[in-house]
Every structure is written in C-alpha cells, then in structure tokens.
Amino acid sequence: MTEFGARLAAMRATAPLVQNITNYVAMNVMANVMLAAGASPAMVHAEEEAAEFAGFTQALTINIGTLSGPWVASMEAAARTAAGKGTPWVLDPVAVGATAFRRETGARLVALKPTVVRGNASEIMALAGDAGRGKGVDSADGVEAAEDAARRLAGVTGGVVAVTGPVDYVTDGTRGWRIANGDPMMPKITALGCSLTGIVGAFLVGQPAAEATVAALAYYGLAGERAAQASGGPGSFAVAFLDALHGLTPEALEAGARVSAA
Amino acid sequence: MTEFGARLAAMRATAPLVQNITNYVAMNVMANVMLAAGASPAMVHAEEEAAEFAGFTQALTINIGTLSGPWVASMEAAARTAAGKGTPWVLDPVAVGATAFRRETGARLVALKPTVVRGNASEIMALAGDAGRGKGVDSADGVEAAEDAARRLAGVTGGVVAVTGPVDYVTDGTRGWRIANGDPMMPKITALGCSLTGIVGAFLVGQPAAEATVAALAYYGLAGERAAQASGGPGSFAVAFLDALHGLTPEALEAGARVSAA
Amino acid sequence: MTEFGARLAAMRATAPLVQNITNYVAMNVMANVMLAAGASPAMVHAEEEAAEFAGFTQALTINIGTLSGPWVASMEAAARTAAGKGTPWVLDPVAVGATAFRRETGARLVALKPTVVRGNASEIMALAGDAGRGKGVDSADGVEAAEDAARRLAGVTGGVVAVTGPVDYVTDGTRGWRIANGDPMMPKITALGCSLTGIVGAFLVGQPAAEATVAALAYYGLAGERAAQASGGPGSFAVAFLDALHGLTPEALEAGARVSAA
Numbered sequence: 038m039t040e041f042g043a044r045l046a047a048m049r050a051t052a053p054l055v056q057n058i059t060n061y062v063a064m065n066v067m068a069n070v071m072l073a074a075g076a077s078p079a080m081v082h083a084e085e086e087a088a089e090f091a092g093f094t095q096a097l098t099i100n101i102g103t104l105s106g107p108w109v110a111s112m113e114a115a116a117r118t119a120a121g122k123g124t125p126w127v128l129d130p131v132a133v134g135a136t137a138f139r140r141e142t143g144a145r146l147v148a149l150k151p152t153v154v155r156g157n158a159s160e161i162m163a164l165a166g167d168a169g170r171g172k173g174v175d176s177a178d179g180v181e182a183a184e185d186a187a188r189r190l191a192g193v194t195g196g197v198v199a200v201t202g203p204v205d206y207v208t209d210g211t212r213g214w215r216i217a218n219g220d221p222m223m224p225k226i227t228a229l230g231c232s233l234t235g236i237v238g239a240f241l242v243g244q245p246a247a248e249a250t251v252a253a254l255a256y257y258g259l260a261g262e263r264a265a266q267a268s269g270g271p272g273s274f275a276v277a278f279l280d281a282l283h284g285l286t287p288e289a290l291e292a293g294a295r296v297s298a299a
Numbered sequence: 300m301t302e303f304g305a306r307l308a309a310m311r312a313t314a315p316l317v318q319n320i321t322n323y324v325a326m327n328v329m330a331n332v333m334l335a336a337g338a339s340p341a342m343v344h345a346e347e348e349a350a351e352f353a354g355f356t357q358a359l360t361i362n363i364g365t366l367s368g369p370w371v372a373s374m375e376a377a378a379r380t381a382a383g384k385g386t387p388w389v390l391d392p393v394a395v396g397a398t399a400f401r402r403e404t405g406a407r408l409v410a411l412k413p414t415v416v417r418g419n420a421s422e423i424m425a426l427a428g429d430a431g432r433g434k435g436v437d438s439a440d441g442v443e444a445a446e447d448a449a450r451r452l453a454g455v456t457g458g459v460v461a462v463t464g465p466v467d468y469v470t471d472g473t474r475g476w477r478i479a480n481g482d483p484m485m486p487k488i489t490a491l492g493c494s495l496t497g498i499v500g501a502f503l504v505g506q507p508a509a510e511a512t513v514a515a516l517a518y519y520g521l522a523g524e525r526a527a528q529a530s531g532g533p534g535s536f537a538v539a540f541l542d543a544l545h546g547l548t549p550e551a552l553e554a555g556a557r558v559s560a561a
Numbered sequence: 562m563t564e565f566g567a568r569l570a571a572m573r574a575t576a577p578l579v580q581n582i583t584n585y586v587a588m589n590v591m592a593n594v595m596l597a598a599g600a601s602p603a604m605v606h607a608e609e610e611a612a613e614f615a616g617f618t619q620a621l622t623i624n625i626g627t628l629s630g631p632w633v634a635s636m637e638a639a640a641r642t643a644a645g646k647g648t649p650w651v652l653d654p655v656a657v658g659a660t661a662f663r664r665e666t667g668a669r670l671v672a673l674k675p676t677v678v679r680g681n682a683s684e685i686m687a688l689a690g691d692a693g694r695g696k697g698v699d700s701a702d703g704v705e706a707a708e709d710a711a712r713r714l715a716g717v718t719g720g721v722v723a724v725t726g727p728v729d730y731v732t733d734g735t736r737g738w739r740i741a742n743g744d745p746m747m748p749k750i751t752a753l754g755c756s757l758t759g760i761v762g763a764f765l766v767g768q769p770a771a772e773a774t775v776a777a778l779a780y781y782g783l784a785g786e787r788a789a790q791a792s793g794g795p796g797s798f799a800v801a802f803l804d805a806l807h808g809l810t811p812e813a814l815e816a817g818a819r820v821s822a823a
Contacts, residue, residue, distance in 0.1 A: 062588045065325045068489035072531045078489070079394070080324050083367045086398040105607045105631070107367070110778025132603070136610040177678050225807070227592035227602070280532025283487070285728045326586045330751035335795045340751070341656070342586050345629045348660040369629070401649025545749070 038214060041294040042287030044244055044252035047200035049075035053242035056080040056094035057235055058130065060102025063228035066275075070232035072288035073282040074256075088114035096126060099151075101142055102232050109142050116149040125152040125241035129234040133191055134163030147194060151244050154190060155199040158183035165190045180206050184213070184299070195198050197246045199237070201230060205254045206299060209247045212298035216251060218258025220265040226275045233257050238291040255294035260285050262293070300478060303556040306506055306514035311337035317502035318356035319497055320344040320374055322364025322393065328537075332494035335544040336518075338501035350376035351539030358500040360495050361413075363404055364393035371404050377413040387414040387503035391496040396425030397473045409456060415507050416452060417461040417496050420445035427452045442468050446475070446561070455460060459508045461499070463492060467516045468561060475561035478513060478519025482527040488537045495519050497548035517556035520546050524555070564821050565818040566811030568768055568776035573599035577766035579759060580618035582606040582636055584626025584655065587755035590799075592646060594756035597806040598780075600763035612638035620762040621648060623675075624755050625666055626655035633666050640673040649676040649765035653758040658687030670808045671718060676770050678714060679723040679758050682707035689714045704730050708737070708823070721770045725754060725762070729778045730823060737823035740775060742782025744789040750799045757781050779818035786817070 043193065054077045057068055064080050071078035081090040091097050097119040099112045101235040128151035133143040143164050147154070156164065157176035161166050165186035180202035187198040191210035200206045205216040223229050236257055240249040264277035316339045321329055326342050333340040343352045346369050359381040361374045377393050381388040390413035395405040405426050409416070416426065419438035424430070427448035442464035449460040453472035462468045467478040485491050498519055502511040525547065526539035571746035578601045583591055588604050595602040605614040608631050615621050621643040623636045643650040643787065652675035657667040667688050671678070681700035689710035711722040715734035723732045729740040747753050760781055764773040787809065788801035 055519035060604070061323050061585050062592055065327055065489060065589055068324055069533065069537070072487050072489055079397075080322070080365060081394075081397075082365065083400070085366065085400040089398045089400075103604060103606065103607065106609060132605075135603075135605075136613045138607070138609040138613075225596050227589060227596055255454065261566075268804075270807040271593065272800035272803025272807075275593070276538055276800055279534025279537075280530075283532040283534075323585050327589055329749060330586055331795065331799070334751055340583070341659075342627060343656075343659075344627065345662070347628065347630065347662040351660045351662075390768050463602040538796040538800055541796025541799075542792075545796075 038248060038251055038296055039151065041252040041255050042291035043241060044249055045256050045290050046287040047244060048240050048242070052077050053095040053239050054079060055091050055096045055098065055235060055238045056081050056115070057098045058087060058108070058115060059098065059100040059231055063102060063231035066228045066274060067232040067235045069279055071235045071239060073279045074236055074239065078235060082108060082111050084111045087111035088118045091115040091118040091124070092122065094124065095242045097248050098129065098234050098238040099125040099126065099146060100129035100131055101133065101139060102231060102236060104138060104142060113145060113149065115151070116146060120149055122163045123138060125246065127155060127234050127238045128150060128162050129231060130154065130156045130160045131231065133160050150194045151196055152197060152241060153197045153237055153250050154194065155201060155237055157230065158200055158202055161198060161200045162186045169190050176202060180204055197250050199250050199254060201233065201254065207247065207251050207254065212247065214251050215299045216254045216258060217264060217295040218255050218293070220261040222265055222271060222274045223261045225271040251296055255296055256285065257292050259290060259293045300510060300513055300558055303514040303517050303558070304553030306502060306511055307518050307552050308549040309506060310502050310504070313504050314339050315357040316341060317358045317360065317497060317500045318343050318352050318377070319360045320349060320370070321360065321362040321493055325362065325364060325493035328490045328496050331541055332397060332544060333497045333501060335481045336498055336501065340497060344370060344373050344428045346373045349373035350380045353377040353380035354384065354387070356386065357504045359388040360391065360496050360500040361388065361408060362391035362393055362496060363395065363401060364493060366400060366404060367545050375407060375411065378408060382411055387500070387508065389413060389415045389496050389500045389503070390419060391493060392416065392422045392426050393493065395422050412456045413423060413458055414503060415459045415461060415499055415512050416456065417463060417491065417499055420462055420464055423452060423462045424448045428495040438464060442466055459512050461512050461516060463495065463516065469509065469513050469516065474509065477511050477555040477559050477561045478516045478520060480517050480524060480555070482523040484527055484533060484536045485523045487533040513558055517558055518547065518552050521552060521555045562772060562820055565776040565779050566653060566815030568764060568773055569780050569814050570811040571768060572764050575759070575762050575766050576601050577619040578603060579620045579622065579762045580605050580614050580639070581622045581759055582611060582632070582639060583622065583624040583755055587624065587626060587752035590752045591759045593803055594806060595759045595763060597803045598760055598763065602759060606632060606635050608635045609758055611635035612642045615639040615642035615648070616646065618648065618736055619766045621650040622653065622758050622762040623650065624653035624655055624754060624758060625657065626755060628662060630667060631664065637669060637673065640656040640670060649762070649770065651675060651677045651758050651762045653663055653755060654678065654680045654684045654688050654717060655755065657684050670767060674718045677721045677722055677763055677774050679725060679759055681754065682724055682792060685714060685722060685724045686710045696725050700726060704728055721774050723774050723778065725757065725778065731771065731775050731778065736771065738775050738823045739821050740778045740782060741819040742786060742817070744785040746789055746795060746798045747785045749795040775820055779820055780809065780814050783814060783817045
C-alpha cells in the first residue's frame with residue numbers, strides 16, 4: 038500500500054464535517070486534534086438531534102467511553118441514519134469488556150455494521166467475544182493477540198477493524214497491514230486513542246475504508262514521533278502533537294509512513 | 300470609542316463571579332480562559348441548582364453547543380432569574396441553524412432578551428430568521444453578510460449583538476463598531492468562540508453593554524495576535540493564548556485595539 | 562513524617578486503577594494529571610455501571626463539581642460499593658456551600674465515611690456545618706480558619722481530611738500536618754484542585770491514609786514549584802506542570818517536600 042500522503046491531502050481538501058458522539062473526557066482534545074489535522078468536527082450527541090445531524094454529516098464516529106441510557110439511544114439512532122445514507126461511521130468500543138452495560142451496548146452497535154471499528158487489543162478481543170484481560174480503559178493484551186479476533190470481527194461487520202497499540206494492525210477480514218509509526222508517550226495523554234477515531238472518520242470521506250484507515254494511523258503515529266522529538270514530558274508532548282498534526286505535509290507522510298502487509 | 304484598557308482594568312478589579320452554562324467541549328478551556336483573564340468562572344448547569352446560582356452570580360452566559368432536554372430547562376430558568384435581578388447575561392447560539400431542536404431553543408432564549416448575543420455570522424443570521432449557510436459549528440457566511448441580521452436581532456432583544464469573525468461587528472441596533480483584532484489560527488482551536496462569550500460576560504459586570512462587549516472583543520483578539528507571534532501551530536498557540544490573556548496589560552490593550560465606528 | 566519519595570515510588574509501582582466520578586470541567590485534565598503521575602485513571606460515572614466498576618477499582622474518587630440527579634445516585638452507589646469492599650475513596654466537595662442541592666449531596670456522601678475528604682477551606686467549613694464565605698468554586702476563607710472544622714469532620718468520618726490552599730493542612734482528627742509546597746499560579750488553572758483529588762486516590766492504594774495524603778500533597782505542590790520555574794503564564798504553567806508530575810523523582814520529592822507537624 039502506498040499513497041498515504043495523497044490520502045492526507047484528499048482529507049484536507051475535503052475538510053469533512055464529522056459528527057462525533059464521544060465521551061466527555063475526549064470531547065475537547067478530539068475536536069482540537071481534528072481541527073489541527075484539517076477536518077471540521079461537530080460534537081453532537083443529544084437524543085433530540087443526533088439522528089437529524091447524522092442525516093447530513095459526511096462521517097460519524099461513536100465512542101462508548103462515558104455511556105448513559107439516553108446516549109445509547111442517540112448512538113443507535115445516529116448509526117442507523119448514517120448506515121441508511123451510506124455515510125461512513127466508526128465505532129470506538131472504549132473499555133467494552135469492563136461492565137455488562139458496555140458489553141451490551143457494544144454488541145448492539147456492532148450489529149449496525151460500522152465501516153471501521155478502532156480499539157485497543159483488549160477492546161477488540163472483548164467485542165469479538167474473546168476473554169481479554171482489560172478492566173479499565175488501557176489494554177492488558179498485546180496487538181498480536183487480537184489479530185485473529187480482529188479478522189473475525191471484520192467478518193461480522195463486513196467492514197474494517199483496526200487494533201491500535203505499539204504496532205497497529207488493520208484488517209478488512211481478508212487483507213491485513215501493520216503500521217509501526219507512533220511513540221510510547223502517546224498513551225500517557227488521555228483520549229489520544231479516542232481522538233484518532235475522529236481522524237479515521239475524517240479520512241474515510243470519499244476514500245476506500247481500508248486504505249483510508251491505514252493512512253490515518255500512519256499520519257497519527259508519525260505526528261507522535263515528531264512530537265516526541267520536540268517535548269520533554271506528557272504536557273509538552275500534547276502541545277507538540279497538535280502542532281505536528283497541523284504541520285505534517287503529505288510528502289513527509291509518504292516518506293515517513295512505516296506500513297507493511299501482514 | 301476609547302477606554303478599552305480601562306474596561307479591562309475594571310473587569311480585573313471586580314474579578315466577577317460568572318456562571319456559565321456551556322457545552323462539554325468548551326467547559327475546561329472556557330474556565331481557563333476566564334481565569335487567565337482575571338474573572339472567576341463557575342460552570343453550573345444542573346436543573347437542580349442553575350436558577351438558584353443565577354440568583355447571586357454577577358453575570359451569566361448560556362451556550363447551546365451540546366444541548367439536551369434538561370439543560371434547556373436550566374437555561375431558561377437561569378436566564379429568567381438573571382433577567383429578573385437585572386444581572387447581565389450573554390447568549391451564544393452555537394450552530395443554532397443546524398437542527399430543529401437548536402432553532403427552537405434559540406428562539407426561546409432570544410425571547411428572554413439577552414443583554415448580549417455573540418455568535419458567528421451563520422448563527423446570527425439563523426437566529427434573526429435569515430437563511431444562513433452554516434450546517435456545523437463553523438460559519439459559512441462572512442461577517443458583513445450578517446450585519447443587517449445583527450441590527451434586527453438587537454431590535455428584538457433590546458440589547459447588543461456581536462458577530463465575530465476575521466473582523467468582528469458589534470451593534471446595539473443603532474450604533475455599530477468593527478473590531479479588527481485577531482489571528483487566523485483562532486478558529487483552529489476548539490471552543491475559543493465559546494470562551495470569548497465568557498469574557499464578554501465578565502466585562503459586562505458594572506459596565507455599559509456595548510462598550511464592554513467591544514473592549515472584550517478587542518482584548519481577546521489582541522491576545523490572539525500576541526499568541527501567534529509566540530507559537531508554531533494550534534497546540535502552542537492555545538498555550539501562548541492563555542499566557543497572553545493573563546499578561547496583557549490595560550495599556551497594551553489601549554494601544555493595540557483596532558476599533559472603528561461602522 | 563518522612564518517606565514521601567517512597568510513597569510516590571510505591572504509587573508508580575502499583576500504577577493503580579482509580580475510578581473517578583468527577584465534573585465535566587475536570588475530566589480531561591484530571592485524567593492527564595493522573596497519567597502523568599503514573600496512575601491508571603478511569604472516568605466512569607453512569608448510573609448503569611458506576612457501582613459495578615467500583616467493585617473492582619483499586620480506589621474511587623467522587624467530586625460534586627457538576628451535579629445532577631442521576632449522578633448523585635451513581636455517587637452513592639459507587640461509594641457504598643467501595644466502602645463495602647474496603648476500597649479507599651476520596652470525596653471532593655466542590656462548592657458544597659453554594660446551593661441547597663450541593664449541601665444535601667455533600668451531607669449524604671459524608672455519611673458514607675470517605676477515607677479522605679479534600680477541599681478548600683470554604684468547602685471543608687461548609688461540610689462541617691460552619692458558615693464559610695465561599696459562594697463559587699474558589700475559597701473565600703483561609704486554610705487556618707478551617708483547621709478546627711477539618712478536625713471535627715475527621716471525627717465524623719473516622720478518616721482523613723485535607724484542606725488545600727497556599728499551605729495545606731491534613732488531619733486524621735488527632736494528628737495534623739502542614740504542607741508548604743505549591744505555587745500561586747495553581748489556582749489560575751481550572752480543575753487542578755479536582756485533579757489533586759485523583760492523585761490522593763492513587764496514593765491511597767496499599768498505603769496508610771494520612772501518610773499517603775500528605776505525600777500526595779507534597780508531590781503535587783512540588784511539581785507546581787517546578788512548573789512555575791519553567792513557565793510564563795497559566796497556559797505554559799499547565800503544560801510544564803504535567804511534565805513536572807511525570808519527571809519528578811522520588812529522590813527529588815524526598816528532598817523538596819516541606820512538611821511539618823501541626
């Protein structure tokens with residue numbers, strides 16, 4: 038796979054309107070990440086309007102990080118609307134294995150066939166029905182342990198599944214790729230995983246799902262590498278990361294992406 | 300109009316308690332912006348206490364960015380209490396034209412006659428009943444296109460209306476001003492518009508509404524200009540912006556404000 | 562009291578899973594503060610799952626900053642579960658004296674006997690039944706004025722009470738300590754007090770409550786001192802503060818802690 042830079046350029050040229058139903062922890066940083074990348078995020082989750090908004094957004098992302106009853110209704114209504122319109126949507130199953138409420142919600146959203154599911158290894162394993170070890174929001178399992186679960190999950194959704202971690206894995210159920218970009222500081226800043234889900238959503242607009250997802254992950258990880266060079270801790274990393282997302286050129290992404298077939 | 304620096308000094312001397320019912324995306328950065336400027340923000344929105352708190356706050360701001368049924372009740376109760384006490388309050392009609400739920404809520408709040416309405420061009424046009432082009436939270440219309448709508452809206456509320464953008468426009472229905480301070484990076488940081496609404500609220504305490512609003516906008520834009528000189532992307536801009544809000548002196552504001560009659 | 566550095570090292574070695582039911586303003590920065598320090602925060606507040614999660618978390622913190630009816634139910638259920646399991650939990654009574662709704666909620670949570678209560682002077686006084694002067698989220702009373710209230714409150718809960726301010730005061734009802742670390746810029750960044758509550762929660766896991774609380778406060782204040790040296794305003798302070806929380810070593814804490822018996 039090549040043309041990562043071209044996919045970044047296409048996303049920026051579109052500046053897609055992306056509706057995000059995400060958790061309270063992530064809302065601000067996710068919006069800033071997406072603005073820095075060149076997308077147009079809208080954080081619209083209320084039951085009274087989420088489905089209506091999903092009728093005209095260019096992509097939708099749904100994150101179950103801070104759930105509640107009314108939000109689950111919004112998520113399902115918005116996902117149904119997006120699916121009905123052929124609008125791409127991404128599911129981020131945060132800590133899906135942690136409680137019964139999350140497991141049930143995750144299963145209901147998977148049944149609505151997300152274009153992409155993006156989670157850490159423990160989350161993807163839990164969503165595929167495997168016994169992962171994650172209790173909180175951090176993964177207790179390695180990415181490789183979740184590759185089989187990812188392929189099976191892609192078989193269920195008919196879409197793409199991305200397992201992110203030190204080396205990411207992306208599959209459409211048949212093909213697979215590994216993306217080696219990133220930096221160990223990234224999990225030390227809250228909601229960077231959630232925010233990546235928004236970047237994936239933005240890349241999906243008008244681009245093929247697997248290729249867009251791989252390019253989004255390489256772009257995000259490479260920005261993390263740049264940020265690490267310019268920072269001395271998680272506070273300055275987060276600042277430098279937004280600058281890097283904004284400043285990274287398609288040419289630099291094409292040169293710096295470390296993607297291999299899996 | 301002059302004495303922008305004196306209005307900043309007066310706001311800081313008061314360190315006003317400002318109650319903000321704002322969206323989840325903006326809460327943290329809005330509080331930080333207001334603290335950096337010298338105000339005392341309180342983010343109190345729950346139906347069980349919003350109106351009680353509005354009974355002793357020195358100013359109130361209401362932002363419809365992330366709406367829900369119970370919040371609309373809080374907003375109306377708080378606005379009624381503030382209006383009844385003669386406490387200044389500011390309406391920020393985020394994406395008011397995007398969904399039916401927002402249009403209805405916006406109309407109900409306008410009927411409670413906000414001291415100031417602050418929005419982007421698309422929002423002000425939608426609130427005045429014009430067909431703006433904004434679908435998400437970003438404006439699709441230029442400030443000049445909204446000047447007539449702003450004057451008509453001010454006629455309805457009997458208050459001040461501020462249209463913010465590259466060059467801001469403020470009117471009390473009769474008089475008008477343009478504020479040319481600001482930097483193109485500002486819309487790349489989420490919720491800086493929402494946060495400005497809090498700054499306007501703080502300036503309103505004990506000061507005439509139109510003059511306070513113009514001074515608040517000039518102060519905010521000038522801090523953005525300072526931040527741009529000290530940053531290399533949206534991440535470092537946001538950091539430098541808080542530093543600039545904190546460090547900007549009344550003298551520097553008086554010298555740097557770029558305000559003209561319109 | 563000594564061995565502050567050893568308590569920091571123990572917390573990092575445990576990397577404890579800490580469930581936080583906190584306000585919307587604090588969620589993001591609190592998670593970042595806890596990650597920077599070396600803990601594993603989980604922001605889980607929904608009625609449908611808060612108590613279940615409290616059954617396996619290693620510590621729990623409850624902050625009443627942005628209350629609502631359903632959240633109060635979550636808070637009580639989670640606190641009951643934690644107490645029943647012997648899991649340490651911390652109460653942060655934000656602005657508890659401001660409204661009737663907060664006073665009632667605060668009283669109900671105190672009755673569940675938190676391991677530690679951490680608040681500013683006005684909040685501790687209000688919680689102990691004294692007439693403090695705080696109306697918003699900022700303290701209007703000095704720490705010393707709240708020392709008697711703190712001791713009485715510790716008598717009621719059977720736990721530890723921490724009053725934070727320019728010089729912090731910690732008591733278990735019998736013994737007392739003062740912690741002089743900190744910087745005047747800290748109250749200018751929103752939710753740093755709320756975030757400190759999470760750090761206290763993380764230190765409590767497997768460590769005695771009074772000693773853990775004192776060490777957590779010294780660590781936090783010392784990181785603030787470091788941040789002040791590396792910053793020029795509240796924006797850069799917040800960034801440097803996260804870097805300092807991450808970089809501060811147990812040895813530096815042992816050398817820099819300024820704790821005295823009271």
